[in-house]
Amino acid sequence: MELKRTAARFAKAKLSEDIITRDKICEFSRKGWLECAKFGLQSMVVPEEGGGGGLGPVDTVSVLEGIGLGCMDNGLLCALSAHIWGCVLPILRFGTEQQKKRYLSPLMDGALIGANAMTELEAGSDVYSLKTAAKKKKGHFLISGRKVFITNAPVADIFVVYVRTGNRKGMAGISCFLIEKGAKGFFVGKNIDKMGLRTSTMSEIVLDGCRVSDENLIGRYNSGAVVFNESISWERMGVAALQLGAIERLCNICAGYAKTREVFGRPIAGFKIVSDRIRDMELCLKKGRALVHRAAKARQCGRPAFIESAKAKLYVSESYLRCSRQALQIHGAYGYMTEYGLEREMRDAMASTIHSGTSEVLQEMIRKTRKVVR
Numbered sequence: 599m600e601l602k603r604t605a606a607r608f609a610k611a612k613l614s615e616d617i618i619t620r621d622k623i624c625e626f627s628r629k630g631w632l633e634c635a636k637f638g639l640q641s642m643v644v645p646e647e648g649g650g651g652g653l654g655p656v657d658t659v660s661v662l663e664g665i666g667l668g669c670m671d672n673g674l675l676c677a678l679s680a681h682i683w684g685c686v687l688p689i690l691r692f693g694t695e696q697q698k699k700r701y702l703s704p705l706m707d708g709a710l711i712g713a714n715a716m717t718e719l720e721a722g723s724d725v726y727s728l729k730t731a732a733k734k735k736k737g738h739f740l741i742s743g744r745k746v747f748i749t750n751a752p753v754a755d756i757f758v759v760y761v762r763t764g765n766r767k768g769m770a771g772i773s774c775f776l777i778e779k780g781a782k783g784f785f786v787g788k789n790i791d792k793m794g795l796r797t798s799t800m801s802e803i804v805l806d807g808c809r810v811s812d813e814n815l816i817g818r819y820n821s822g823a824v825v826f827n828e829s830i831s832w833e834r835m836g837v838a839a840l841q842l843g844a845i846e847r848l849c850n851i852c853a854g855y856a857k858t859r860e861v862f863g864r865p866i867a868g869f870k871i872v873s874d875r876i877r878d879m880e881l882c883l884k885k886g887r888a889l890v891h892r893a894a895k896a897r898q899c900g901r902p903a904f905i906e907s908a909k910a911k912l913y914v915s916e917s918y919l920r921c922s923r924q925a926l927q928i929h930g931a932y933g934y935m936t937e938y939g940l941e942r943e944m945r946d947a948m949a950s951t952i953h954s955g956t957s958e959v960l961q962e963m964i965r966k967t968r969k970v971v972r
């Protein structure tokens with residue numbers, strides 16, 4: 599509880615500066631990024647002996663819940679998630695000693711920004727149909743292909759890129775590579791304008807015979823799917839924890855507003871439909887918290903928690919979207935105005951049901967495991 603409180607206090611004080619303006623002009627906050635590094639967010643899952651915070655899964659989700667509660671810059675949090683789960687974690691878990699030595703420290707202290715590139719034009723939900731391919735040469739690979747919707751790409755220094763290296767279809771024959779910005783044959787597109795999470799940057803990347811050394815392989819050759827599954831499972835749990843914080847923030851805002859906004863001579867909290875909406879939001883928070891903590895506890899016990907994380911992400915992201923709409927509605931026309939921040943929250947929430955596995959894909963995944971268990 600103390601971890602969550604400390605994180606929320608920090609986030610509220612340091613991370614939401616000029617959010618309305620920055621959302622309008624799609625500006626990523628370097629200042630916020632460095633504040634997060636100083637606080638220890640980028641390093642929280644790295645063991646203490648490696649210079650990190652050494653937090654386990656249960657403490658990690660508590661910190662993230664606090665950050666989501668205090669921070670209104672959801673774009674910054676999206677950038678952090680892509681960095682921590684898509685870049686720091688793969689290097690930490692699967693990287694060579696040399697990779698860890700070279701990259702972890704600057705990735706933790708805010709000097710470097712990481713991105714991860716899996717999605718392609720025709721490989722979104724069906725990730726393992728990706729076509730970006732590497733030709734194996736002596737001591738190096740030549741990679742060609744195109745990746746889309748890559749969070750952080752315009753500002754990133756290091757990219758974790760998933761590439762087909764084998765002839766087999768599907769999960770087998772995928773490898774994971776670390777590629778530095780500026781590598782020959784590696785091109786980053788312009789920032790893409792998007793509906794929400796506008797303070798995080800996004801673009802496509804193009805690899806045109808990009809030469810990458812054998813030493814840039816993360817994990818084993820043809821075993822990139824193992825790296826991806828571990829990374830995405832943590833990411834789902836992590837983003838769900840952040841969104842839990844956001845739901846709690848919305849609950850607090852709405853409860854306060856409903857008590858003070860008077861219509862027909864009484865506070866709107868006195869109208870059953872309004873109080874039902876707030877109760878619904880609080881219920882979402884309670885159920886979502888149970889799911890996120892169940893996933894974290896499973897991880898803490900050493901289980902991969904793949905399905906638990908998928909369930910938490912599915913429920914919390916859908917709830918976040920639902921609650922952001924409820925919050926806007928409770929505020930009437932004020933909610934619809936940019937100044938109040940609730941229309942931005944709703945735009946941000948919409949993305950959460952798409953990235954890190956769409957709700958439909960997660961539903962399918964959970965349904966299939968149920969079948970197997972039966």
Ligand SMILES: Cc1cc2nc3c(=O)[nH]c(=O)nc-3n(C[C@H](O)[C@H](O)[C@H](O)COP(=O)(O)OP(=O)(O)OC[C@H]3O[C@@H](n4cnc5c(N)ncnc54)[C@H](O)[C@@H]3O)c2cc1C
Nearest residue numbers: 714715716717722723747748749949952953954956958959
């Ligand atoms: C804000 C944001 C940040 C992102 N950041 C990154 C990033 O950093 N790196 C990266 O690699 N990618 C990133 N992505 C891409 C993201 O992972 C993909 O958008 C996502 O996997 C879905 O792929 P798609 O958009 O191609 O949709 P599609 O796969 O084309 O899906 C279209 C629709 O069909 C539905 N659908 C697909 N399969 C099924 C099925 N089996 N059953 C039922 N319905 C189905 C989907 O749910 C969706 O509604 C990001 C996306 C967003 C929005």
